[in-house]
Every structure is written in structure tokens, then in C-alpha cells.
Amino acid sequence: MLVLKIPKEQKQTVIHNIQSYFDDELSxxxxxxxxxxxxxxxxxxxxxxxxxxxxxxxxxxxxxxxxRVDEEIYALEQSVDLRYRD
Numbered sequence: 001m002l003v004l005k006i007p008k009e010q011k012q013t014v015i016h017n018i019q020s021y022f023d024d025e026l027s028x029x030x031x032x033x034x035x036x037x038x039x040x041x042x043x044x045x046x047x048x049x050x051x052x053x054x055x056x057x058x059x060x061x062x063x064x065x066x067x068r069v070d071e072e073i074y075a076l077e078q079s080v081d082l083r084y085r086d
Contacts, residue, residue, distance in 0.1 A: 004047045014039055 006014065015035045022030040030038070 004043045004051075006043075011036075011039070 015032060018035040018038060019030050019032070022028045022035075
């Protein structure tokens with residue numbers, strides 16, 4: 001199972017944002033512990049999907065770069081004249 005770890009300061013910011021969202025959009029007060037539990041739940045639920053998409057995106061970028069490198073290397077090849085000259 002993928003365990004996502006968020007730096008403490010960043011996690012506190014996200015928890016505050018969750019609390020603000022609940023207050024502003026849902027007119028509900030959400031305590032810090034409840035917001036942290038919700039964040040942990042969402043990370044467990046969404047984390048693997050987001051992680052896998054990031055891996056696919058990174059793989060696509062690497063493959064594009066490899067194609068460019070292959071083209072650059074191919075361009076360095078020199079033609080070979082194998083005809084016999086007297």
C-alpha cells in the first residue's frame with residue numbers, strides 16, 4: 001500500500017484549507033482532528049490513483065526525451081561509401 005507522507009507544515013496548511021472549505025462552502029464547522037482524519041482518508045483513497053497518473057505522465061516525458069535523443073544520435077551517423085575505387 002502506498003503511504004503518502006506530507007511535510008508537517010504543508011499538512012497543517014491543507015488541514016486549515018479543509019476547515020475553511022467546510023466553513024465557507026458547507027456552513028459547517030470541522031475540527032482540526034476531523035479535518036486531519038478526512039485528509040488521511042482522502043490520501044488513502046486518492047493517493048494511489050494520483051501517484052499512478054504521475055508515473056504515467058513521467059514515463060511519457062521520459063519516452064519523448066528518449067525519442068529525441070535517438071533522433072539526435074541517428075543524425076550523427078555518417079554515410080558509408082562501400083563502392084570500390086581504383
